[in-house]
Amino acid sequence: MTQNRRRFLGLTAGALAGGLAGCTGGDGTPTGNATDTDGDASYTVSMAPTGEVTLDSPPETVAHYFPDYGDMAVALGHGDSIVSMGLPSRFHTDHYDELEGVSVDEESMTPLVGDAGISREVFYELDSDLHMIDPQWLINNGAFKLSEEDVAEVEEEVAPFLGNAIFRRTDGWHDYRYYTLYDAFRKVAEVHGEVDRFEALRSFHDEYVTEIQTDLPAADDRPNALLCFAGGDEPESFYPYRLTDKGSNKKAFRDLGIGDALSGTGIEGLSESDRGTIDYETIMEVDPDSILLRGHEDKSREEFEDTVLAFMKDDDVAGELTAVQNDMVFRGGPIYPGPLHHLFLLERYATGYFPDTFAGELFDRDELASIITE
Known part of the structure; x- marks a missing residue:
């Protein structure tokens, strides 16, 4: 191994819809697949099972359930947008300690899951700009006690849902497209207007994985x-x-x-x-x-x-x-x-x-x- 030695150290010892464009400019603002009406720029992001969601600007507050999506937000420099987690104790964050300047405030995150499941009212209290949560996960998990009508009301009265349960592929109700980790990560990058940063992180990942796989037995x-x-x-x-x-x-x-x-x-x-x-x-x-x-x-x-x-x-x-x-x-x-x-x-x-x-x-x-x- 001779290349990428600075980046990858010590390796030897003895993805409803396909991706929607959504580029970013050099300043991180969303461009492409955007419309401009009376000076207000808007853009759409599409993801199964919800389809297209239109945003006026990158969301400042986002309700999360899944820690993997929270980690994506942190990776894109938007950890401060996270206002909730299903169970904050499952959001393991020790790895941020090894990355200078990277952190997230777990204590500020509202747990969605309580003793009686998930209350519809918690979403009203959070009043987030976006729910980065697969709505079918909420509807089909009986322990949460949320109905399709509950989720539809929250979407209508508070903010849209966008997300896809990607951590496993064993749920019978998940009969729509699955995304790989980096497919979903790309969607989160489009939401936050950080596609350039995402591409840099994907390149880092791809080279790192290749370096390791080259030396595997x-x-x-x-x-x-x-x-x-x-x-x-x-x-x-x-x-x-x-x-x-x-x-x-x-x-x-x-x-x-x-x-x-x-x-x-x-x-x-x-x-x-x-x-x-x-x-x-x-x-x-x-x-x-x-x-x-x-x-x-x-x-x-x-x-x-x-x-x-x-x-x-x-x-x-x-x-x-x-x-x-x-x-x-x-x-x-x-x-x-x-x-x-x-x-x-x-x-x-x-x-x-x-x-x-x-x-x-x-x-x-x-x-x-x-x-x-x-």
Whole structure:
């Protein structure tokens, strides 16, 4: 590897509708697909399932549910527009600490989800310029207790909805177009009038991923993984996910070519309709090369090893698993990773899975921060 050495450091150790134009000028203002009526410029952004949304100017306040879309706003320099999150505790933001000048105020975000679900009134209280939320997610999640009429009223009385649930692809109601992480990111950039910045970030991402994939071991030499949700320091019951799902929260694993240990086993993954669990005996039948456990993003690698992995090593059955014996048990990442978080996750898993090839920081934090802040 000889190129992009400044940008990608330490790599060796020993996407209803298609994209709508929406360009930006050099000052970040939306141009293209815009109209000018009596001096008021407006522009449209189109995204399934809502279709076209017309905006008079980039929104100053945006209601979010999904942390991945929040991370997109931060990446585009508009973190201060975020006024809500479904559950702010799921918006993991430690990675911003490594990017000078990049931050977000989590404490100022109103949680949408309460004990009784999501109240229609919270959207009136927020009075946002835009709801960057897939409305079908709100309508079809029974725990939220929001009807189609509720959402239509909010859209009519407060502000439009624009968004697409991209983190997974297992919901039966999601019968409209899915977007990749960067397809959705482009739409958010159009909303905020930041397509130039988006293109710079996409270029950074593309070169970074290419650099890593160039040095990956041959496909036959890459391990498979069992991805599960299992919170708590002494897990004994696990909700399995499928790495073959093309949702955006599996992107880092796809980039590294990590195989799905459940392929061909008949074990299905966590979905809207399947909430089944598996135990250590079932995992032993699969005996995966590695295990990825979600629900531990508040821990460092060392804290995870001292609690979860230590417990598994001491368990009579878990201790016999190949992944446990080889210390190939890792934190499984957040449920809703955005584009910035993905860059750090890719580094985490590249160095964790292939330590003989990748070590240290794999991309230039300063250059990334400068794209976001300048």
